[in-house]
Amino acid sequence: MYPKSIQKLIDIFSKFPGVGPKTAARFIFYLKKVPEKEVENLLELIKHLKKDIKTCSFCFNIFEGPGAKEDLCPICQNPTRDRTLLCVVEKEQDLVSIEKTDKYKGLYFILGGTIPILKKEKKKIKEKELKQRILHPEKFGLFAAEFKEIILALNPTAEGKATMLYLKRFLKPLDKKITSLGLGLPKGGELEYADEETLASAFERRE
């Protein structure tokens, strides 16, 4: 059907989240049409993504650090952030949404996913890493931190709720205050798509 190299590209793009083979084929034919310069630019940016974008040793947030030696992201490095608050989010985009509200001044932890409840996949969440970071932040480069409250800011979806219940049980022996976001978030909706005002008030009404 398609020439071999095009089929290979379609296979690669099909692995992207939310992209099936048909959309992948549309991407490839689009790329074939755009000027060469634009494709080169895209390739450079992808290379940069792999080389110069680092993952924070404490919170797993990504940050740009070309040549930089530090392992902590700017949020974890910032001495004005409240190091008694730790907000657990599913993914990077959720962190960005919460930062945009300008209401939350504590630190974050990116869990990397939620517990699947419908599919029979294995869970891929970083609960052990979370526990270690609450207990010994200094081992991950974060000093002068003593967490008093862990905020579970996960999506109000079935998976998000199951994950919150699981984490509450998992973290219970640590004897920390564990809260989750208050009402107001659209049921079954995603944090990523909540407007700033709704998200800010969900933070204020956490319990």
Ligand SMILES: [Zn+2]
């Ligand atoms: Zn960080």
